[in-house]
Amino acid sequence: MMDVTATVLNNVREYGDYWRLRVKIPARYAVRPGQFAMIRPSAQWEPILRRAMVFYRVERGAHALEAEFIYRVMGRGTRRLAQLRSGDRLDVLGPLGNGFTIGEPPPTGRDVALVSGGIGIPALYLLAAELRRRGFVPRLFHGDRTSDVERGLICVDDFYALLGRDHVLCTTEDGSYGQRGVVTDLLESALQNRAWRPLALYACGPEPMMKRVAQLAHQFHIPAELSLEAAMACGFGVCLACVQRVRRDDRITYVRVCCEGPVFRAEDIVWEEPMVDRPSSGGAQNGTP
Numbered sequence: 001m002m003d004v005t006a007t008v009l010n011n012v013r014e015y016g017d018y019w020r021l022r023v024k025i026p027a028r029y030a031v032r033p034g035q036f037a038m039i040r041p042s043a044q045w046e047p048i049l050r051r052a053m054v055f056y057r058v059e060r061g062a063h064a065l066e067a068e069f070i071y072r073v074m075g076r077g078t079r080r081l082a083q084l085r086s087g088d089r090l091d092v093l094g095p096l097g098n099g100f101t102i103g104e105p106p107p108t109g110r111d112v113a114l115v116s117g118g119i120g121i122p123a124l125y126l127l128a129a130e131l132r133r134r135g136f137v138p139r140l141f142h143g144d145r146t147s148d149v150e151r152g153l154i155c156v157d158d159f160y161a162l163l164g165r166d167h168v169l170c171t172t173e174d175g176s177y178g179q180r181g182v183v184t185d186l187l188e189s190a191l192q193n194r195a196w197r198p199l200a201l202y203a204c205g206p207e208p209m210m211k212r213v214a215q216l217a218h219q220f221h222i223p224a225e226l227s228l229e230a231a232m233a234c235g236f237g238v239c240l241a242c243v244q245r246v247r248r249d250d251r252i253t254y255v256r257v258c259c260e261g262p263v264f265r266a267e268d269i270v271w272e273e274p275m276v277d278r279p280s281s282g283g284a285q286n287g288t289p
């Protein structure tokens, strides 16, 4: 983990609330697929806390890294990111977290499934590239609520270029791009076709999608890893803002998503029950300080 000042190369709005930020980081650390950074415009004290962003793409040069982040403007922190211009400075603490587990392809098959919803998709690009490099055949299932008339869906063109169009399947809830509906229905149909049986599922997206992926993994006996997006304050294990209940050795315990995660085996996650008449509690519900 290093805390460095990066330089913004460019920061462009892709469409709607989705932005692409490219930065030069004066370090040469290796980034594992699924690892993230805590970032904030330098010399700004509002908001105080950095925001967690997964590394989308990384190129290692002789003296520096060029990294891309894809972000969705949600509140104060990401609105500030959207004001960055070329040449501006950015505090980048990283790489953080554990990242996805990637083995070598067994003799029995090479297919794996990646599943993303909305702004979950950036967590899967480095993973898809590494899986391909090792000889796996990844297929991406990606869903969003709607698409952009000109740009389609965020990041999907990059995945077409990496995996080929046949290996990227999309859904939108309004039917404006790909199949109408939710991505987990498309995944379920694909799993019911016995001709295609992935060795593993990897997912990142909103909680209802992740719960359904965990159910499908259990139903079809496929190991799954899920990257969780807890609200975070420090990003390196000291504040306990990000705790998650998990099963460990037949008991339930709490772990920190920033350190022990953000990637967990699906069967280890203890999902919180939906709360009825949840009172307004402030904190992350109303935005991060």
Ligand SMILES: Cc1cc2nc3c(=O)[nH]c(=O)nc-3n(C[C@H](O)[C@H](O)[C@H](O)COP(=O)(O)OP(=O)(O)OC[C@H]3O[C@@H](n4cnc5c(N)ncnc54)[C@H](O)[C@@H]3O)c2cc1C
Residues within 6 Å of the ligand: 036, 047, 051, 052, 053, 054, 055, 069, 070, 071, 072, 073, 074, 075, 076, 077, 078, 079, 119, 122, 123, 228, 229, 230, 231, 232, 262, 284, 285, 286, 287, 288, 289
């Ligand atoms: C490991 C990790 C990787 C992430 N990678 C990305 C990424 O690549 N691109 C990206 O756009 N976002 C990513 N996020 C989510 C991102 O960190 C939050 O969206 C961001 O912190 C919101 O900050 P804000 O100040 O704009 O919004 P705030 O003002 O803090 O919050 C606005 C709204 O968003 C909700 N919110 C805040 N944080 C989260 C969160 N972590 N998950 C879900 N809802 C949240 C709040 O409850 C509130 O309703 C990641 C989160 C984690 C934990």
Ligand code: FES
Residues within 6 Å of the ligand: 231, 232, 233, 234, 235, 236, 237, 238, 239, 240, 241, 242, 243, 256, 257, 258, 259
């Ligand atoms: S964000 Fe501080 S402990 Fe995880």
